[in-house]
Amino acid sequence: ASREAAGVVRAALGVIAATIDANVDELGRIDAVAGDGDHGIGMQRGAKAALTAGTAVDAGAGTTLARAAAAWADKAGGTSGALWGVILSSVANRLGDNGKPTLADLTAGVADGAKGVMDYGKAEVGDKTLVDALVPFAEALQRNADAGADLPTAWKAAAEDAARAAKATADLLPRMGRARPHAEKSLGTPDPGAHSLALIATAIGELLEG
Numbered sequence: 001a002s003r004e005a006a007g008v009v010r011a012a013l014g015v016i017a018a019t020i021d022a023n024v025d026e027l028g029r030i031d032a033v034a035g036d037g038d039h040g041i042g043m044q045r046g047a048k049a050a051l052t053a054g055t056a057v058d059a060g061a062g063t064t065l066a067r068a069a070a071a072w073a074d075k076a077g078g079t080s081g082a083l084w085g086v087i088l089s090s091v092a093n094r095l096g097d098n099g100k101p102t103l104a105d106l107t108a109g110v111a112d113g114a115k116g117v118m119d120y121g122k123a124e125v126g127d128k129t130l131v132d133a134l135v136p137f138a139e140a141l142q143r144n145a146d147a148g149a150d151l152p153t154a155w156k157a158a159a160e161d162a163a164r165a166a167k168a169t170a171d172l173l174p175r176m177g178r179a180r181p182h183a184e185k186s187l188g189t190p191d192p193g194a195h196s197l198a199l200i201a202t203a204i205g206e207l208l209e210g
């Protein structure tokens with residue numbers, strides 16, 4: 001069972017890398033509006049390193065994802081690289097190495113990730129960062145789990161909330177990170193980190209639906 005669960009983690013890492021590859025130019029373009037334009041290539045470096053590390057290890061789901069998280073943080077560079085390391089390692093800690101990932105594990109892991117990102121980066125909801133997609137995503141997972149949804153259904157609906165929330169960051173002025181000095185320029189454009197987070201959540205939702 002633990003081998004099988006690690007296979008699910010590796011499949012998710014593959015989907016993340018493929019999703020970033022398919023959107024690398026768009027993410028760079030969005031980041032160039034008010035930031036430094038490197039969000040696509042940074043996420044691509046991180047996702048690729050995570051997939052490589054996750055594929056190299058022969059362990060359960062938690063250890064596999066923890067190695068991938070460390071590799072992402074190490075190789076991606078940029079603010080978002082460190083934050084993705086926090087998100088993935090938080091999920092890894094909840095998965096553990098025994099058995100298959102459950103909705104309860106993933107819900108707790110994503111909630112820990114949101115807390116960890118806010119502790120690390122000090123951004124709050126409304127600051128126009130990936131927190132604006134991550135917090136609604138975590139809250140929706142919890143709500144859907146409480147309502148008795150199964151994992152694919154709960155995840156898919158939460159990913160839709162994350163995508164809506166990421167889109168809505170277009171109306172916000174950035175208060176954190178590199179975009180802050182160019183705040184007005186970013187009006188009308190979503191936050192790149194919120195957008196990439198929603199893309200990843202959506203793609204994993206499609207994987208879970210099978």
Ligand code: ADP
Pocket residue numbers: 031035036037038039040042043077078079080081083117121122123128129130131176177178191192193194
């Ligand atoms: P960098 O800004 O170092 O070039 P990236 O371009 O890869 O890194 O990532 C930029 C994204 O990182 C932003 O769009 C935002 O979502 C996220 N970000 C930046 N600073 C913070 C922060 N303090 N807390 C949460 N997210 C942040």
Ligand code: MG
Pocket residue numbers: 031035036037038039078178
């Ligand atoms: Mg950048």
Ligand code: MG
Pocket residue numbers: 036038078079
């Ligand atoms: Mg940068």
